[in-house]
Amino acid sequence: MLYRVMDASELPKLIDAFMERYEVIAPVQSGRSVAFEPISSFDEIVLDYPTTLTSLKKYILPPRETLFEFSVDDADVTDYTLEIAPRVLFGAHACDINALNNLDLVFEDARYPDPYFEAHRAATMVVGINCSPSETCFCHLLDADEVRSGYDLFLQDLGDRYLISIGSVEAANILEAACELREATDEDRREFRRLTRERQEAFSADIPDIQEIPMLMDAFHKDEFWAELGGRCLSCTACSAVCPTCYCFDIADTLDEDGKTGRRERILDACTSPQFAQVAGGHNFRETGRDRVRHRMYHKLNGFNSKHGRYLCVGCGRCVRACKADISPIEVLRFFERKGTEDA
Amino acid sequence: MPDLQTVHVADLADDATARSGNAIMMANPYRPWPARITSITPLTETEKLFEFRLVDERIRNAFHHEPGQFVEVSIFGVGEAPISISSSPSKSGFIELCVRRAGEFTQRLHEMQCGDIVGIRGPYGRPFPYEDMKGHDILLVAGGLGIAPLRSLINYIHDERSEFGNVTIIYGSKNPSEVMFRDQFEMWRHRKDFNLILTVDTPDDTWDGEVGLVTAPFASLDVDADNTFGAVCGPPVMYRFVVEEMRKKGISYDHIYMSFERHMKCGMGKCGHCQIGHQYCCIDGPVFNYWEAKNIQGSM
Amino acid sequence: MADTPRVVFAGLASCFGCQINITNIEEHLMDVLGQVDLKYWQLTSSDPMPTDFDVAVIEGAVTTEAAKESVQALREGADAVITIGACAATSGIPGMSTEDHAADMDAVYGDKVPYVVADGAITPMAVKDVISVDFEVPCCPIDPYDFVEVLQHALYGSNIYRRSSTLCGECKNNERGCFYGRNTLCLGLVTRSGCGARCPNLGRPCNGCAGLSPDANVAQARRVADRAGVGAAALDSALRIFNQPIADEEVS
Structure with missing residues (x-):
């Protein structure tokens, strides 16, 4: 995995660059909670957000999707085209990226790859961001608090800068063209480790850690x-x-x-x-x-x-x-x- | 805001002229293919045997099924239903489906005539291990509509009779009027190479077969346990009793096979409706052996 | 059924809003009517009900002996009976008086019961409590597109399965938080899904017009109402709006 560091002030440029070519879905305030919705400017994004009410699933596996149209008299399929928006799912937490990876195991299995799911997934970029657990979070007990694949970029907030894991060429190209990047230093890595430990310790102790x-x-x-x-x-x-x-x-x-x-x-x-x-x-x-x-x-x-x-x-x-x-x-x-x- | 992309999720058949039937089918596995009803045989008051032929020659040639598999049948506008294949794979070019009138979909299917078109996709599911069964004695037990998937295996064994050892078929029905494929079985009753036992719960004056549960004939059955494969299909309550009889005869857990009924909506291990415990009836089954079934929570 | 199925519409005790709502699908109305031979529509006709038909569509609750007889006649003539709206399905708004019907009559009219009321008024009933009903289009008022779907189901058959799950799942699909977190009563906990939770989506709690789900867990819903500070009694009371049967279990 390739890592780069970027000043926090560069982030709006990345979002602007995404918005030129993609519909950007990001966590925004929605009533009392936060929801993943299309945005039109960086300012709408809530970067440090508690878990949203619903997940990103709807952008890959819509609650209702037409598989095809048919004619009753001809007893045959007449069309199966799908309108898909090229999207960036921005600000996904590790659990949600792991969830999409789990869906891949079902819908992109070797025997019966699902063409609808694949079409959505292929048109979708995933940009993750680190988080701090809310009181109902227990991802760490199910090995889902860290994510090792399934994203294009993953942003680790180090205060005034981000440590970014770069997972795809498509995202690397956009990131490099839009933002000032530098190599990670030992200090960046130390800060990353400190924050990771801090997150580990922040999970609710009321949720029992069960083996087997x-x-x-x-x-x-x-x-x-x-x-x-x-x-x-x-x-x-x-x-x-x-x-x-x-x-x-x-x-x-x-x-x-x-x-x-x-x-x-x-x-x-x-x-x-x-x-x-x-x-x-x-x-x-x-x-x-x-x-x-x-x-x-x-x-x-x-x-x-x-x-x-x-x-x-x-x-x-x-x-x-x-x-x-x-x-x-x-x-x-x-x-x-x-x-x-x-x-x- | 970027433009929407229009994605063609596979080509329509007319647009895919140069491709093989298999490639066309797999391009969009949700797409049913037109199939014509070429024969309808009433079996009982509530069951009919339909013969279907896929209309597109490429699809027809690419369609190969094995005993125990099923297809998804579409009546456009009405919906789709999983139905097990009753014909033997040794006969190609058509499939036979034995359909009980049990709901609105099957009601509509029963109203259809020869020449009418439905949609078919498949075949799906893990079949009976008919290749492994060769060289062995076979003990088949069917209850009611359970004869439908087993008939594919029965007819295959019939067509390849010399490949198998002794063949015993126990087929139980509620009463004589519900015995399906009666003409076929009447002929077989006089054959030396099939030990066919027909039994009913409630006989009438014409009945000259057995009376009682499908487990009753086991008492007088001579089974070469190490050399026998058992297969069971019937209503949910039947399995436990029949497989235990087979166990008592000494047949190994992994030589006793059963076909489970669940609502396989997608047929491809996704939609979840046919889940039994951790398994999907549609891709991991519908045929499981007894050992596997014992390891599935809620299977029996 | 006849080649082109003959359809009749009958209106009983109701506001006729469901029938009106069907006319609201203006751009598709002719497409829908093109599939049937519309023999009679009470909303648009003063003629008597014909005797030969295949599908009977009924709006409203049964509140008189005459209405009882007419739905029985409709059942006898029809291959398929479709009820539309909450009044027909649960006796709806007219049914709010079911519990103390005699006492209410007494309180309102005393010994001066007018002729039209005295002559055959009965305790309001849902249509399905008088005759067997094949299809129901739920809600108050109905969604006309639901009606089209159900009519087509009656005409052509369908293996679609009607869930008895309650409303909250659909509400979550709309990205909506829960009224119970805001100390507000909502009947979505026990109301049959299918409407898409459109009232909560417009900021109004569900009032149960789609009817109590046959799998509703009223005992648990009462616990939820109690815990949220809304109170089980308020839930019970709200359930009476659409004359839902109240389960016997007490809150434990």
């Missing part, structure tokens, strides 16, 4: 805990809506008003939606809140691991705040912690 989570997910699969947790579920699917790694979707046809033509869409779905695992004829393989909540947690903290060797959950804490019933991976970690103490 995937194994525990299996071992306690039949525990009564899941009935209690699932019994609280409102089936509102807010958890998956805000989750940066919930990617499940439904495929549905919608006719145009005249009934002659229509479009097939993919619509983001949620395994906590009651009918999600229902089959034709009506049998529902996850009939209860217990089954559904447990399945969601299982996939986040075990299932994805057994396929891809890492947690699907990146510990961003969005669901912790979105769930009105206090259902979240943190509750699962606390349950394991209690089990550990009870046995001792």
Whole structure:
């Protein structure tokens, strides 16, 4: 990885350079929280922001996307073009970049690469920025507090300057043309290490650090805990809506008003939606809140691991705040912690 | 503000003349291809056997399935549904799908006529290990509509009969009127090279087969355990009982195969609807062996 | 069904706003009507209801014996019955008087019950409590495009699955924070999704016009309301606006 240092005062020039060729999405104030929205000037950006309400997922995997248009009479596809904005996702935190990397594992798999996802991803640059944890952050427990790939640039704020990791030629070209850069010094590196340690120590101590989570997910699969947790579920699917790694979707046809033509869409779905695992004829393989909540947690903290060797959950804490019933991976970690103490 | 890019997510068939069927299919794996209904055979009150032929010759030639796989069938405007293939891969150029009228999609399919066009994409899924099964005795157990995916394997074994050892098929239905492929099986009952056991829960006056659950015939079944592959497909409640009978006969966990039913919406390991535990029924299954199934939370 | 499906529209106790709303899709109205043989539209006609039709569209709650008979006749004649709006689906606004209907009548009219009321007024009912209903277009008023989708579903079939998940997921897709964080009651916790959470998106809490989800966890929603300082009683009371059945569980 190539590293360069840039004065903080250079940053607006980088944003201006991006805006010439790309739609720039960045964290902006939105009501009481911060949201990733298109910006028209550097001044709108909130650089030091707490985790946003929803994630960057919508820019790669829109909640609703047309797969193709069809003609009913011809019983055939008539068009499948996609309008895509070349974008820079600016100011992504490490957890969110790790989340996009997790989506890559699903949508860019070798057997069935998803052409829609690929088209969005190919038109999108990712610029990360370091962060300090809020009280619901637990990315460090799931190995998602640092990001080693999947970005074009990553900015580490060193006070009056940025240490920048450069991940792509495209970004290097823009950065070098727009900004004054210099080599990193030992002092820059020392400051980087100091700030990294500071971040590590800033995570909430109330969230237990549990070892062997995937194994525990299996071992306690039949525990009564899941009935209690699932019994609280409102089936509102807010958890998956805000989750940066919930990617499940439904495929549905919608006719145009005249009934002659229509479009097939993919619509983001949620395994906590009651009918999600229902089959034709009506049998529902996850009939209860217990089954559904447990399945969601299982996939986040075990299932994805057994396929891809890492947690699907990146510990961003969005669901912790979105769930009105206090259902979240943190509750699962606390349950394991209690089990550990009870046995001792 | 930069201009939007228009991305063509694959070419339409007419624009892709120079390319192979496989390349065209994979360019956009969500795209169904027109297929014509070439034959419809009523099987029972609620089930029909449809024969489909893909219209585009390149796609038809590139389409190869294996026993246990499924396709996604589209009726544009109505939607899409996963349906397992009932015909043997030894017959190419067409596929047969056995469809129960169970919802609005299948209701519409049942109303269609020969010559009508639907969309088909696939085939998807991990098949039965039919190559590994060669040289072994085979014990197949089907319950109800579970005969649909197993029939592909049964017909393959029939077409390649000399490659397999003893073949026993136990097929259970609720009552005689729900027995599918009855003509085919009636003929087979007199064959020496198939041990075909048809059983129903509730017989009528005409029934001369067995009466009782699909597990009942196991009592008098002679199984060469080390040399036998078992395969099961049926309603969710059936699996546990049948695979345990197979275990009691001494068949190894990894020689007992079952095909699971889930709602495979995308067929490509993405949409999540068919997840069982950590596995995707559509790409990791629908066929799993008993050992794998035991290691999937919530599989049975 | 006939080659071109014959459709009738009937209006019961309601503001007729849902039927009006269908006319609001002006640019597409002819496209929609082109797919059917519109035999009767109460909003636009004084003629009596015809007897031969395939699809019956009903707006409004059943509040009289005569209305009860007419929906029964509609059910008998139709292959598919579609209700539009909250009044038909849950008895809606007319249904607010359901609980103490007799007492309310007494309080309003005393012993001077006018003839038109005395003659056949019944406790308001949802259409589905009188006849079986095949399709519902929810909300107050309906989204006319939802109506078009449901009509096409009735005409052509669809394997689309109607989620019973509640509203908050759609609200989050709109990047909206939660009213409960601002001590404000919102029925999104228990209201069936599908509308796109458009009221919260305009800054107004959900009032539940899409109806209580069959999978609503009212007990948990009451806990949420209590904890947010809104109070479970306020939630219960708000649920009555669209005459939702109140679950029996008490807040624990």
